[in-house]
Amino acid sequence: MTERAPVLSVRGLSVRFLMPGGRRVAAVTDAHFDVAPGECLALVGESGCGKSVLASALLGLLPGNAQTAGQALLGETDLLAADERTLARTVRGRLIGLVPQSPAAHLTPVRTIRSHLRETLTELTGVRGRAALRAAAGKAAERAAFPAGHLDHHPHELSGGLAQRAATALALVGDAPLLLADEPTTGLDRDLVDRTVDELRRHVDEGSEGAEGAEGAGASAGNAGAGRALLMITHDLAAAERIADRVAVMYAGRIVELTDAAAFFGAPGPRHPYSRGLLQALPDRAFTPIPGLPPELGDLPDGCAFAARCARATGACAVPPPLTGTVACHHPHQEPGPRAPAAQPLAPEAADRA
Amino acid sequence: MLELRAITAGYVKNAPVVRNVSLTIAPGEAVGLLGPSGCGKSTLARVAALLHRPDSGTLVLDGRPVRRWRHRAPRELRTAFGVVFQQPRLSADPRLALRDLVAEPLRATGRREGLAERVAELASAVGLTPDLLGRRPHEVSDGQLQRACLARALVLRPRWLVCDEMTAMLDASTTAALVAVVEEYRAATGAGLLAVGHDRTLLDRWCDRTVHWETLPARARPAEDGQPAPERVPAG
Ligand code: SF4
Numbered sequence: 001m002t003e004r005a006p007v008l009s010v011r012g013l014s015v016r017f018l019m020p021g022g023r024r025v026a027a028v029t030d031a032h033f034d035v036a037p038g039e040c041l042a043l044v045g046e047s048g049c050g051k052s053v054l055a056s057a058l059l060g061l062l063p064g065n066a067q068t069a070g071q072a073l074l075g076e077t078d079l080l081a082a083d084e085r086t087l088a089r090t091v092r093g094r095l096i097g098l099v100p101q102s103p104a105a106h107l108t109p110v111r112t113i114r115s116h117l118r119e120t121l122t123e124l125t126g127v128r129g130r131a132a133l134r135a136a137a138g139k140a141a142e143r144a145a146f147p148a149g150h151l152d153h154h155p156h157e158l159s160g161g162l163a164q165r166a167a168t169a170l171a172l173v174g175d176a177p178l179l180l181a182d183e184p185t186t187g188l189d190r191d192l193v194d195r196t197v198d199e200l201r202r203h204v205d206e207g208s209e210g211a212e213g214a215e216g217a218g219a220s221a222g223n224a225g226a227g228r229a230l231l232m233i234t235h236d237l238a239a240a241e242r243i244a245d246r247v248a249v250m251y252a253g254r255i256v257e258l259t260d261a262a263a264f265f266g267a268p269g270p271r272h273p274y275s276r277g278l279l280q281a282l283p284d285r286a287f288t289p290i291p292g293l294p295p296e297l298g299d300l301p302d303g304c305a306f307a308a309r310c311a312r313a314t315g316a317c318a319v320p321p322p323l324t325g326t327v328a329c330h331h332p333h334q335e336p337g338p339r340a341p342a343a344q345p346l347a348p349e350a351a352d353r354a
Numbered sequence: 355m356l357e358l359r360a361i362t363a364g365y366v367k368n369a370p371v372v373r374n375v376s377l378t379i380a381p382g383e384a385v386g387l388l389g390p391s392g393c394g395k396s397t398l399a400r401v402a403a404l405l406h407r408p409d410s411g412t413l414v415l416d417g418r419p420v421r422r423w424r425h426r427a428p429r430e431l432r433t434a435f436g437v438v439f440q441q442p443r444l445s446a447d448p449r450l451a452l453r454d455l456v457a458e459p460l461r462a463t464g465r466r467e468g469l470a471e472r473v474a475e476l477a478s479a480v481g482l483t484p485d486l487l488g489r490r491p492h493e494v495s496d497g498q499l500q501r502a503c504l505a506r507a508l509v510l511r512p513r514w515l516v517c518d519e520m521t522a523m524l525d526a527s528t529t530a531a532l533v534a535v536v537e538e539y540r541a542a543t544g545a546g547l548l549a550v551g552h553d554r555t556l557l558d559r560w561c562d563r564t565v566h567w568e569t570l571p572a573r574a575r576p577a578e579d580g581q582p583a584p585e586r587v588p589a590g
Binding site for chain 2: 045046047048159160186187188189190191192235237238277278279281282283284287288289290292293296
């Protein structure tokens with residue numbers, strides 16, 4: 001999958017908030033990652049770790065006191081450099097389909113789902129005329145498994161699951177190459193979580209092939225058949241485990257681990273002590289919390305931000321650990337493979353024999 | 355003992371979301387109430403915590419039927435409950451520093467003596483630093499605010515805790531931390547717990563028993579589901 005050009009390529013993304021009194025909050029620091037077509041990357045971490053700020057930065061929805069640095073390339077477009085006009089006209093909806101956190105709040109309460117779909121279709125596609133729009137709305141609903149019988153309902157008349165599907169249907173209308181799902185499962189029941197993320201996965205696997213019928217929606221025809229990319233921002237590790245190909249763990253504004261989902265959730269498990277702690281906190285694992293609290297983003301320590309809570313911390317951790325390989329840590333848990341837990345680096349020939 | 359007997363409750367006349375539901379919690383027992391969103395389980399929890407008056411049915415608390423709800427309930431009954439909701443931002447006064455948020459029930463009941471010590475003790479139990487205690491809700495994360503809301507729920511040393519989706523918005527570590535605080539409190543005081551949620555794995559791990567909303571004795575089919583019968587004798 002890596003041979004394919006990534007859909008989204010984030011390089012050195014940082015976000016700072018300037019607060020009253022000259023305080024600076026380092027919400028995101030030096031994030032690097034790619035998302036490939038047909039791939040789901042789950043960005044996980046606790047509330048306040050910077051993951052939602054990162055999503056807002058990609059969508060150009062940061063508040064006025066935010067400063068960004070770095071690049072986020074989606075095709076030719078650098079999302080961080082784009083002006084609001086570009087973001088509104090070519091990015092949101094067309095290049096990035098947003099599956100929002102609380103669909104009920106995202107939808108306009110006084111309008112039916114059909115009317116939402118019609119409006120979005122008019123805005124993002126070439127479909128015109130009552131009958132054609134009606135048919136396209138039906139088709140868009142169907143893609144997200146939203147029942148046709150509920151199209152004339154208002155948002156408050158829908159269950160949480162159906163509201164989520166309505167929002168997903170809207171996110172898919174522009175046939176965007178990147179789907180960005182921001183905490184799509186918050187507050188949903190476990191069954192509904194499973195169904196919601198399975199449907200997201202299906203949209204990733206199908207890409208724009210799902211839009212048979214060629215209803216003229218394709219603003220991004222180049223994406224046809226390639227598969228969408230999905231960036232899912234979530235605190236729900238079970239949801240991430242269910243659908244992600246890769247996982248990025250964020251702590252105190254930095255990506256501290258970026259790795260294959262199967263290795264992360266299965267064997268050999270996470271390598272960063274924070275990621276390990278997070279998994280061990282799950283009720284079907286040890287159910288023990290990580291001691292302490294994350295540091296303030298406005299007052300980060302000089303060295304590793306996890307040091308105060310980390311059982312493996314040493315003097316070396318006073319220097320911030322760079323992301324090397326899959327993990328940003330001076331003393332990560334063992335790498336997969338036949339590497340001995342040697343106190344000293346093995347000589348090359350010894351490594352050969354090992 | 356907390357007994358909900360044949361409770362019917364709702365917000366709109368003739369459209370109850372809870373119909374003829376019964377549930378009993380023994381002293382010191384932790385019961386998980388599992389169900390999908392919108393099923394009425396939160397409303398039942400509000401009835402149990404004296405926050406919502408049922409249309410019919412009886413709430414019996416330690417053998418005494420409850421007759422008044424909300425601000426009309428006698429103070430010693432109201433203060434017997436500590437309640438934590440899903441969304442801390444909806445239940446926290448945005449003008450109050452976390453310190454005052456936690457102390458609010460003490461002030462409201464005129465217990466000013468030892469207030470600072472009690473707040474400090476709880477802050478350390480829930481893992482809030484003095485710096486965080488000085489901030490207002492918009493200056494802290496959801497997880498930090500929920501820690502404060504849990505401290506507030508414990509500040510009057512309630513005999514019953516009602517946690518309505520307390521951890522639904524929280525990450526795994528904060529969830530485990532808050533559950534551990536609740537369990538330490540219960541181990542120290544013997545308080546009973548009604549934990550409402552939608553995550554079976556969590557409720558099974560947390561509670562003595564988990565009941566599914568669908569299987570609660572209701573609609574004139576009492577206790578046909580193998581759940582402990584409402585007459586269950588308390589352990590102590
Ligand atoms: S760098 Fe040091 S303090 Fe940070 S996670 Fe690794 S071992 Fe722990």
